Amino acid sequence: MPARIEDVARIAGVSMKTVSRVFNNEPNVRERMRQRVEEAAKSLNYRPNPSARSLAGNRSYLIALVYDDPAAGSSYIMEIIVGMLAACESSRYSAMLRPLEYSHSGHIAAVEDSIAQYRLDGLILVPPFADDLKLLRRLDELGTRYATISAKANVGHERIGTILDERKAAAQMVDHVAALGHRRIGHVAGPLPHGGRAWRVAGYRDGLRRAGIEYDESLVVDGGFSFESGIVGANRLLDLPDPPTAIFAANDDSACGVMHEAFERGMKIPADLSVIGFDDTPTARQVWPSLTTVRQPCRDMGRIAAEQLLASIRDAGSGQLIHVPYELKLRNSTGPVPQRRFPARTKTRR
Amino acid sequence: MPARIEDVARIAGVSMKTVSRVFNNEPNVRERMRQRVEEAAKSLNYRPNPSARSLAGNRSYLIALVYDDPAAGSSYIMEIIVGMLAACESSRYSAMLRPLEYSHSGHIAAVEDSIAQYRLDGLILVPPFADDLKLLRRLDELGTRYATISAKANVGHERIGTILDERKAAAQMVDHVAALGHRRIGHVAGPLPHGGRAWRVAGYRDGLRRAGIEYDESLVVDGGFSFESGIVGANRLLDLPDPPTAIFAANDDSACGVMHEAFERGMKIPADLSVIGFDDTPTARQVWPSLTTVRQPCRDMGRIAAEQLLASIRDAGSGQLIHVPYELKLRNSTGPVPQRRFPARTKTRR
DNA sequence: TTGTAGGATGACAACGCTATCAATTCGCCG
DNA sequence: CGGCGAATTGATAGCGTTGTCATCCTACAA
Numbered sequence: 001m002p003a004r005i006e007d008v009a010r011i012a013g014v015s016m017k018t019v020s021r022v023f024n025n026e027p028n029v030r031e032r033m034r035q036r037v038e039e040a041a042k043s044l045n046y047r048p049n050p051s052a053r054s055l056a057g058n059r060s061y062l063i064a065l066v067y068d069d070p071a072a073g074s075s076y077i078m079e080i081i082v083g084m085l086a087a088c089e090s091s092r093y094s095a096m097l098r099p100l101e102y103s104h105s106g107h108i109a110a111v112e113d114s115i116a117q118y119r120l121d122g123l124i125l126v127p128p129f130a131d132d133l134k135l136l137r138r139l140d141e142l143g144t145r146y147a148t149i150s151a152k153a154n155v156g157h158e159r160i161g162t163i164l165d166e167r168k169a170a171a172q173m174v175d176h177v178a179a180l181g182h183r184r185i186g187h188v189a190g191p192l193p194h195g196g197r198a199w200r201v202a203g204y205r206d207g208l209r210r211a212g213i214e215y216d217e218s219l220v221v222d223g224g225f226s227f228e229s230g231i232v233g234a235n236r237l238l239d240l241p242d243p244p245t246a247i248f249a250a251n252d253d254s255a256c257g258v259m260h261e262a263f264e265r266g267m268k269i270p271a272d273l274s275v276i277g278f279d280d281t282p283t284a285r286q287v288w289p290s291l292t293t294v295r296q297p298c299r300d301m302g303r304i305a306a307e308q309l310l311a312s313i314r315d316a317g318s319g320q321l322i323h324v325p326y327e328l329k330l331r332n333s334t335g336p337v338p339q340r341r342f343p344a345r346t347k348t349r350r
Numbered sequence: 351m352p353a354r355i356e357d358v359a360r361i362a363g364v365s366m367k368t369v370s371r372v373f374n375n376e377p378n379v380r381e382r383m384r385q386r387v388e389e390a391a392k393s394l395n396y397r398p399n400p401s402a403r404s405l406a407g408n409r410s411y412l413i414a415l416v417y418d419d420p421a422a423g424s425s426y427i428m429e430i431i432v433g434m435l436a437a438c439e440s441s442r443y444s445a446m447l448r449p450l451e452y453s454h455s456g457h458i459a460a461v462e463d464s465i466a467q468y469r470l471d472g473l474i475l476v477p478p479f480a481d482d483l484k485l486l487r488r489l490d491e492l493g494t495r496y497a498t499i500s501a502k503a504n505v506g507h508e509r510i511g512t513i514l515d516e517r518k519a520a521a522q523m524v525d526h527v528a529a530l531g532h533r534r535i536g537h538v539a540g541p542l543p544h545g546g547r548a549w550r551v552a553g554y555r556d557g558l559r560r561a562g563i564e565y566d567e568s569l570v571v572d573g574g575f576s577f578e579s580g581i582v583g584a585n586r587l588l589d590l591p592d593p594p595t596a597i598f599a600a601n602d603d604s605a606c607g608v609m610h611e612a613f614e615r616g617m618k619i620p621a622d623l624s625v626i627g628f629d630d631t632p633t634a635r636q637v638w639p640s641l642t643t644v645r646q647p648c649r650d651m652g653r654i655a656a657e658q659l660l661a662s663i664r665d666a667g668s669g670q671l672i673h674v675p676y677e678l679k680l681r682n683s684t685g686p687v688p689q690r691r692f693p694a695r696t697k698t699r700r
Numbered sequence: 701t702t703g704t705a706g707g708a709t710g711a712c713a714a715c716g717c718t719a720t721c722a723a724t725t726c727g728c729c730g
Numbered sequence: 731c732g733g734c735g736a737a738t739t740g741a742t743a744g745c746g747t748t749g750t751c752a753t754c755c756t757a758c759a760a
Contacts, residue, residue: 004716004717005717005718006716014739014740016717016740017719017740017741018740020717028736028738028739029738029739030737030739033738048717049405049469049715050401050404050469051401051716051717052405052717052745053716053718054745055401055405055716055718056718056744056745057717057718057719058718058719060400060401074424074425074632075424078427078428079424081447085449094446094468096445097431097447099432116352117397117400118400119400119401227635253632253636256637260636260638260640263638282424283636286577286603286610287636287637287638288609288637289613355747356746364710365709365711367710367748367749370747370748370749371708374748377707378707378709379708380708380709383708383709398746398747399746401746402745402746402747403747403748405715405745405747405748406714406715406748407715407747407748407749408749704757704760705757705759706755706756707754707755707756707757708753708755709752709753709755710753711750711753712749712750712751714747714748714749714750715748716745717744717745718743718745719743719744719745720741720742721741721742722739722740722741723738723740724737724738724739724740725736725737725738726737726738727736727737728733728736729733729734730731730732
């Protein structure tokens, strides 16, 4: 039996509506009234009932983070949701998690289903959902507000969310290893549906260009964002007749796979091979040698995306696309180019 | 303007209450009625409005996972929440995340606050919250249902949630390295407020006893669940006059710290030192060498804890404490005891 | 056939808030 | 000091469910 708005109104000697105004930061409330209401509310330890608020207001005050369940790097998502929660807290919204299977053919229906079931007021999408134009168009049709994080491309209307200059970051990483003398620089590219893939590949090529290194397409192999894809990619690159001395992986998990495979072959990092990741997951700091990578401010990204989304829910047309900064983390997995080539020999696995 | 229960009732030719009964799996509905209602609902694509349901039912249909924000290993939490979501889905409940700062003195108030604000029907607690008797007692007072995951001790009433025999698992890990010939086995213990610490220490001692190794308290150092605590712990153990040849860390993050420090000293793993973790985080597979550890079925734990919690919400006294199995993951960070002692030398850092 | 227990169904009033719009008050000008 | 527009406040009707309790069946025993 918590206090109700009616109780607060009685104690404060005002109408329920005035209490409602105070709690929703509506204009046209005299300062004196506001104080009386706030006092009364505090004395009763009043908390508005979210269900009643939603029902009467015809909104759920709920936004969801939609992400790819089995694939997603968990710390990335985890940080984003914490940022979202921070943004929601101050706006009396709630955030929920919708791990969906992107590879499943019904993934758009699954998103629609979530919206209908929970009456979601808005969505935050991360790749690959954020890159799915079909999905975005459908959301526009439905009139569902959404913000994207690191989305590839524009759709019809103005984009809302956060973006990070992955292309520039990737280029700078290539600068870094080029400065260390590397000329054969490989890239294990990300998965095709992710916008990040294209950006990172473009940045990789920018970097090569700046260093005056000719692009060699055999040094770019298809990969993914998983540890396993790093192993596969490293195998393909290291088996090349003239293998790379540095490998830029699609992300940290993939970079770990690259390192793993290099170690399996008896190589030393960075003495025989330099490795670069992307994301700066907790693992990046914990592996040996610690991984040179690009840090994304995931928590901020979640917070900002939610803030923009909430703004656009409040009044359509007010959300923006915010650029967030990256940070190069030059650690111990990159070093000077090896003086002589690593002896090719039969792979030894234990 | 989604369909309302009234619309379904009209189409099906029954009362709203009957529709409600069908959707809530209440007894005493004739099969024929049930079918008519289900058809009508499907034809209208009817979804009950959660807010209205909560308001009228005087419940939020919401449970929350309470965990320690900055400390928690994210993949652990992430898996638990996915399990929770799976359990909630089938019971038309929702799950939310409450990352709170345990070290903050107001952590109990923060939990109460969450309950009041969101009208939570129940909580799932993980350590250290699950081990906080003061908190548990307070929840009992408030009449808030909760389930715990890996909680240390009983409180007054019957415990609900999941438990894993960490002691036995730890003992088996000691068996494992003892069988490899190790006699000097160190332990970097977990943080004091976590129940897991005591279990793992006890299991460590069980293992020593079984192997006929005398307990040497200098081989057990205080640590934590962080990477840094592993570094600190490894430093203390490896600086010992007669250092251990195997180190059992409190968890995987800590074990990564131990490995890191060993590598810093020029040691090889497992040639010079065997390392054991606990949890089987994704990182455990990705580090080199891959980490020998104990796998906890986090997703199942989350699902089962939620199932038991929901059962106990439905009718008090029906939730149980479920034992979940662990799995020893013997990977490449453990190996035979070194033949000769690793040369003590000045630490080299780059 | 009738009586009856209990299963099946329905009518209607909450649940606690916000939206709407009317009523009141305020500030200021002429 | 009256009057007028704008700012402020309030009365009331929902929002879409579920709980309560009354009513209506139905099957089975006598």
